[in-house]
Amino acid sequence: MAKQAATHQISRVSRPRLYEQLVEQIMDFIEAAQLGPGDTLPAERDLAERLGVSRATLAQALVALEVLGVIDVQHGTGAVLVYRPNVPSVIKGLREHRSRLPEIVEARSTLEVKLAELAAARRTGQDMKAIDQALDAMAEEVATGDRGARGDELFHQAVTAAAHSAVLAQLMTFIAGMVLETRLESLGQPGRPEQSLASHRKIADAIRSQDSAAAAAAMLEHIDLVSDVALLKHG
Structure with missing residues (x-):
């Protein structure tokens, strides 16, 4: 025994x-x-x-x-x-990255949900054009088997710009490097690029309809999706 x-x-x-x-x-x-x-x-x-x-x-x-x-x-x-x-420095970096992920997700769910809500209320025709172009860019990347990281980045930048909030935009710039960590981690999951693109389209549709509540809900759902990463499941 x-x-x-x-x-x-x-x-x-x-x-x-x-x-x-x-x-x-x-x-x-x-x-x-x-x-x-x-x-x-x-x-x-x-x-x-x-x-x-x-x-x-x-x-x-x-x-x-x-x-x-x-x-x-x-x-x-x-x-x-x-x-x-050297291996010790990589393991140290891996552990720091892993411990940082939940807080990055927390920041994104706070900032980006509000940005989507504001974007639906304040977006212009030009803003909507930029959002659609970002969707097209990501769709082209994903169609070729790529993860769509550049299109993903462009989409979130376009939503941020459409919110017309200088202070929130500055905060997003401040955490941009950390957001890149979650973007790479998420889009590396099997099937995630296609799921993320579909999620982006849902957000864009709500912004297009100028439905702030739906845009906020769709963005929160999206952040929940991209937060589901393998690294946080290994222990």
Whole structure:
């Protein structure tokens, strides 16, 4: 019985660290392969086989490394190494990023819901045109298999501009770098780019109809969607 209890205890302690272990494995591979800045990592399928993990699990770890600036994931090219830090610094950055995510989501749900509400009340025809152009840009990216990060960014910038609130716009600029973390983390989830685009269209429709309550509700629903990320589920 004591042996079973010990085994169960070890399992509970190790589970939250699985994500970190995979990141460590990737960093060890980079070191062993002597990859340097500008070098491309193997294709996800090959790398997943070498590390003995699923492609979905590997993809989430790569997103975390992209958020930390270690790699740059380029559509059609793959993951390109930006710099090669030591493993302890990467793990420290990963833990800080993970602990920061809930607060970033909290800030977004406060600011962006109000911005959507104001945008519905104050938007001009030109504002609506910018929102539609952002939707088109993201749709084009997603259609080619890209995550649509640029179009996503343009959409939220367009909604912010349509609110015509200088102070709220300044606050959004202040947290822009942190929002980028949640954007990359969210759009790295399987099927998320398509879901996010559909969510954006719902927000845009409410703003177009000048329905402030619907726009606020749609934005809150969107923030809830993009807050559902794998990193927060690993322990």
